[in-house]
Amino acid sequence: RMMSGQVDLSRLAHDVADDLRKECPECNVEFAIEEGLVAQGDQRLLRVVLYNLISNAWKFSGKQSKPVIAFGSTRQGGKATYFVRDNGVGFDMKYADKLFGAFQRLHTMAEFPGTGIGLATVQRIVHRHGGRAWAEAEVGKGATFHFTL
Template identity: 50%
Template structure:
């Protein structure tokens, strides 16, 4: 559908006036949203299928690469970035990249309106379990609605304020659960959010240190 509407714009755009142009723009927007939804559903489905690999994954290097991509996509934004070095994880490399991509995309998106936006990637040790965390100082959320965060198609912010389809965190949770881990979220409206997840069979690493990206 998007291809046909784009072809109409290219071939007959100069002949479209008034409401006709508005209708065509609405068709194009709806088709792009449908494409995003289908892609999201496919990703959600794949997160619970296929053989689970056990790779050594450097989440620090991965996070730096993903954050660099985000900075290149929005060079006008000035975001303070901190990534702790030596965040070694064990799991399916492809799936763990999807986890970090979704968490960092969210941190980037929801910190867009912060006066001095910042994103931090680090690990914490609690109850003998190491958790990897992504924190931002953006829009945050009301903890009273935290149970909705990981449900497909559930969103806590208006679409016009922060666009999205509500698939990302559901995908993250399914991947983490496939690794016999857990994910939790903490947040406060206007003060940011923190998402921390654990993975099974990960040796604790006492070597830590943050560096600027």
């Protein structure tokens, strides 16, 4: 059952960033987290969304000399669109439709470990909140994952 309330997404993003830093203190990843982002939703589920998107960004930008991960929002017509952006390996947009399928992987396990279910989980949770999720990227220039709630 989904619980709904006011969720401080900025706080959740900071929590996820702190968890990732603890796992890899020597990883020199810079975070740019927009403050004051609050949404209606299930805090536990939205933490899963942010954990999956931010840890993905961490994984795919870790090989950069100066990895930067941003979490923020844009507003259109009074509706917020949230994003997680990285300057990592990116991907070819022709595979964008595969990204959110369960067990779909664009990289080998040797290159980047993972289960292949993180983005499918993100999409399921975002849909349950009445929103949608999509991605934009360029090979070698990073990726941006967007979602609405």
